[in-house]
Amino acid sequence: MSVYKVVEIIGTSASSWEDAAMTAVNTAKETLRDLRVAEVVEQDLDLGGDEVLFRIKLSVSFKYQAD
Numbered sequence: 001m002s003v004y005k006v007v008e009i010i011g012t013s014a015s016s017w018e019d020a021a022m023t024a025v026n027t028a029k030e031t032l033r034d035l036r037v038a039e040v041v042e043q044d045l046d047l048g049g050d051e052v053l054f055r056i057k058l059s060v061s062f063k064y065q066a067d
Contacts, residue, residue, distance in 0.1 A: 002063060002064075003063070003064040004036060004061045004062065004063055004064060005061065005062060005064045006059055006060070006061045007032075007059075007060060007062075008041060008057055008058065008059050008060075009024045009025075009027075009028050009057070009058050009060055010024060010055060010056065010057050010058075011023040011024025011025070011027070011055070011056050011058070012046070012053055012054065012055050012056075013053070013054045014051055014052075014053060014054070015054070016054055017043050017054045017056050019054070020054045020055060020056040021038070021040070021056050021058060024038075024056065024058055025038055025058070025060070028060055032060070032062045033062065033063070033065070034062050034063035034065075035060055035061070035062045036060075036061045036062060036063065037060065037061045038058045038059070038060045039058065039059045039060075040056060040057075040058060041057040041058060041059050042056070042057040043055070043056050043057075
C-alpha cells in the first residue's frame with residue numbers, strides 16, 4: 001500500500017503558462033522525490049510590471065516516505 005502527499009506550488013514565466021508549469025515542476029523535482037501527478041489549479045497573469053508574467057498554480061502529488 002502507498003500513501004501520497006499533495007502540495008500546491010506556483011510557477012512563473014514571461015513566455016507561457018506551459019513554461020511556468022515546467023519551471024514549477026522542475027524546481028519541485030530538486031527537493032521532492034517520486035513526483036506522480038501535477039494538476040492545474042489556477043492560471044492568471046501578473047500585469048503589474050513592464051511585461052506580462054504568466055503564473056500557474058499546480059497541485060502536485062508525491063509518494064510519502066516516513067523518516
